[in-house]
Amino acid sequence: MRKKVANVAVVERRINYLFQLAHQCITTKDVDKEMCRYHVKTLKKIAMKNVIRLHTNIKRKICKKCDLLLHAGITAKVRLTRSPNRAVTVQCIECKNVKKFPCNNQNYKIWIEKYENLQETMKS
Ligand SMILES: [Zn+2]
DSSP states (O other): OOOOOOOHHHHHHHHHHHHHHHHHHHHSSSOOHHHHHHHHHHHHHHHHHTTOOOOHHHHTTBOTTTOOBOOBTTTEEEEEEOSSSOEEEEEETTTOOEEEEEOOOTTOOOGGGSHHHHHHHHHO
16 A cells, blocks of 8 residues: 655645754754754655655755754854865864855856756646
8 A cells, every 4th residue: 555645835844844943953042952963854854755855955054974954153164265166165063074065156056946947846
């Protein structure tokens, strides 16, 4: 018997809610990193189970190595590098994992912002 697939809008709402919870765990006075990790892990599991892509804004704020939410000044160091390529580097304070976002091309757009992909998602 096939499992019933949940409605995409409902799943996206749950993911958004869990992301907000994780963000709140980090930004409140008592920083609770373990609770934040728990929410992020749950969020990723839900997305994987329902075969939904996480939005780029969410994906870029999650540490791949330790599942901690990356927030500048609290759980991440954000630096701008100039040579050899201009990029924004985000380093997780807990596990020292580095994410690099190159910013050489001013016309660069993420996958979801491209017009042809927007049409593709509207059709389905
Ligand atoms: Zn990390």
